[in-house]
Amino acid sequence: MAQQSELKLHVVMFPWFAFGHISPFVQLANKLSLQGVGISFFSAPGNVARIKSGLGLTPKAEIIPLPIPQVEGLRPGFDSTAEMTPAMAEVLKKALDLMQPQVKSILSQLKPHFVFFDFAQPWIPKLACELGIKALHFSVYSVISQAFCIAPVRTTGAKIPDVEDMMKPPKGFPSNSAITSIKRFQAENLMYLFKSFDGGPPVYVRAREGLTNCTAVVVKACREMEGPYIDYCATQFQKPFLLAGPLVPDPPKGVLEDKWANWLGQFPAKSVVFCNFGSETFLDEDQIKELAIGLELTGLPFFLVLNFPAELDSQSELTRTLPEGFMERVEGRGIVHTGWVRQALILAHDSVGCYLCHSGFSSVIEALVNDCQLALLPQKGDQFLNSKLVAGDMKAGFEINRRGEDGYFGKDDISEAIKSVMVDVEKEPGKTIRENHKKWKEFLLNGEMENKYAAELVAQLKTIA
Numbered sequence: 190m191a192q193q194s195e196l197k198l199h200v201v202m203f204p205w206f207a208f209g210h211i212s213p214f215v216q217l218a219n220k221l222s223l224q225g226v227g228i229s230f231f232s233a234p235g236n237v238a239r240i241k242s243g244l245g246l247t248p249k250a251e252i253i254p255l256p257i258p259q260v261e262g263l264r265p266g267f268d269s270t271a272e273m274t275p276a277m278a279e280v281l282k283k284a285l286d287l288m289q290p291q292v293k294s295i296l297s298q299l300k301p302h303f304v305f306f307d308f309a310q311p312w313i314p315k316l317a318c319e320l321g322i323k324a325l326h327f328s329v330y331s332v333i334s335q336a337f338c339i340a341p342v343r344t345t346g347a348k349i350p351d352v353e354d355m356m357k358p359p360k361g362f363p364s365n366s367a368i369t370s371i372k373r374f375q376a377e378n379l380m381y382l383f384k385s386f387d388g389g390p391p392v393y394v395r396a397r398e399g400l401t402n403c404t405a406v407v408v409k410a411c412r413e414m415e416g417p418y419i420d421y422c423a424t425q426f427q428k429p430f431l432l433a434g435p436l437v438p439d440p441p442k443g444v445l446e447d448k449w450a451n452w453l454g455q456f457p458a459k460s461v462v463f464c465n466f467g468s469e470t471f472l473d474e475d476q477i478k479e480l481a482i483g484l485e486l487t488g489l490p491f492f493l494v495l496n497f498p499a500e501l502d503s504q505s506e507l508t509r510t511l512p513e514g515f516m517e518r519v520e521g522r523g524i525v526h527t528g529w530v531r532q533a534l535i536l537a538h539d540s541v542g543c544y545l546c547h548s549g550f551s552s553v554i555e556a557l558v559n560d561c562q563l564a565l566l567p568q569k570g571d572q573f574l575n576s577k578l579v580a581g582d583m584k585a586g587f588e589i590n591r592r593g594e595d596g597y598f599g600k601d602d603i604s605e606a607i608k609s610v611m612v613d614v615e616k617e618p619g620k621t622i623r624e625n626h627k628k629w630k631e632f633l634l635n636g637e638m639e640n641k642y643a644a645e646l647v648a649q650l651k652t653i654a
């Protein structure tokens with residue numbers, strides 16, 4: 190029998206069909222692959238090309254396309270949530286549930302040591318167990334958000350939590366946390382976790398079932414950022430929470446398109462405000478107007494990316510939602526774009542000094558490893574908790590002020606947040622935020638830290654394989 194240390198691990202990666210999920214699974218696969226772990230990556234055929242471009246395809250890594258079964262309400266060929274309305278994404282979960290026989294058959298041929306699954310496939314642990322394979326839940330969310338939202342102490346029992354309950358941390362939540370409560374509009378948003386769509390199980394049921402039945406949970410996290418929340422979750426779920434480290438992305442490949450590089454290049458270093466809200470977060474009309482005028486008020490150059498739900502025509506939405514005369518007034522110092530941009534390259538551009546964002550966890554890490562000060566405008570779900578972690582616990586970003594009952598923010602809230610991290614930098618809180626940003630950047634860019642987490646994770650996996 191091979192010594193444990195010589196064991197050649199083979200794992201399957203099976204993320205939910207959304208790029209916000211696929212990307213962290215790709216990053217984890219790459220880190221494991223560097224440690225000698227063989228990878229089989231499952232996804233729908235339409236996502237393969239993009240996965241291929243991110244996955245360091247070595248002899249140890251392969252992509253296995255899994256066709257999505259036809260179900261009513263789902264268009265053939267739509268293989269990720271990027272092309273879907275939220276209602277279609279719910280139907281996609283049902284189609285995913287129908288893939289169990291297909292997944293079981295491939296797993297039985299591959300016989301990996303582990304299958305890393307996502308919140309959307311709570312049936313994996315049982316199916317894998319029948320084949321003698323261990324199931325690991327890989328969570329792409331911050332640990333603080335799992336601790337706050339779905340700790341069993343909050344979600345077990347006959348009574349589903351109400352808005353009042355969700356405004357407060359669950360019982361036993363780390364006492365040194367910066368979160369003592371969240372705002373009403375945020376708690377109202379989190380109630381989606383407890384809703385059932387079309388008779389399917391609510392999100393919290395899927396997530397909690399996977400977390401409860403897996404062999405161990407692997408998190409995209411490190412003790413330095415989330416130590417107390419990791420301990421809390423391990424106690425709450427009564428199972429190991431293994432740390433993959435923060436999964437700092439590799440420096441982006443390629444170069445920024447000329448049109449953006451040239452535009453950004455005309456401004457002084459660290460002077461441009463970049464705003465982008467990730468792959469699935471959309472602002473409403475009133476929010477877009479206040480944000481745009483807030484940017485105008487700063488007097489700084491800005492690059493604003495606004496996207497809209499798949500069913501809408503983005504160009505006409507831009508025209509409809511931007512304030513009247515806005516583009517003329519900001520000509521020469523502000524641009525507005527709709528559609529995908531190479532965010533990692535933009536954040537790395539020397540002229541970009543601030544990133545105003547939705548607090549998606551990967552986006553936050555991408556800003557921290559560059560010199561972009563964070564102005565945080567979380568819109569939904571885990572983003573509220575990510576923002577509290579970065580602005581509250583880590584003191585490395587500024588959370589934009591919003592009204593408690595409905596989440597309203599005004600133009601002044603936007604411009605004040607940006608000014609405090611970009612202009613009033615000798616005053617508090619901007620001074621401390623900038624100092625902490627620098628510290629976290631050094632920590633995250635320390636390659637040894639990343640390697641240490643990856644090596645420890647592989648060693649732990651070998652002990653339970």
Ligand SMILES: O=c1ccn([C@@H]2O[C@H](COP(=O)(O)OP(=O)(O)O[C@H]3O[C@H](CO)[C@@H](O)[C@H](O)[C@H]3O)[C@@H](O)[C@H]2O)c(=O)[nH]1
Pocket residue numbers: 208209210212213329330465466467468469470494528529530531532533548549550551552553555569570571572575
């Ligand atoms: O125009 C764009 C938009 C996004 N990105 C990239 O896409 C990723 C987005 O990551 P992140 O901000 O974490 O994810 P989202 O897909 O926007 O967010 C979803 O997934 C996150 C977990 O990864 C959660 O924290 C969020 O709440 C959820 O909305 C990052 O690498 C970005 O660089 C681009 O390159 N160009």
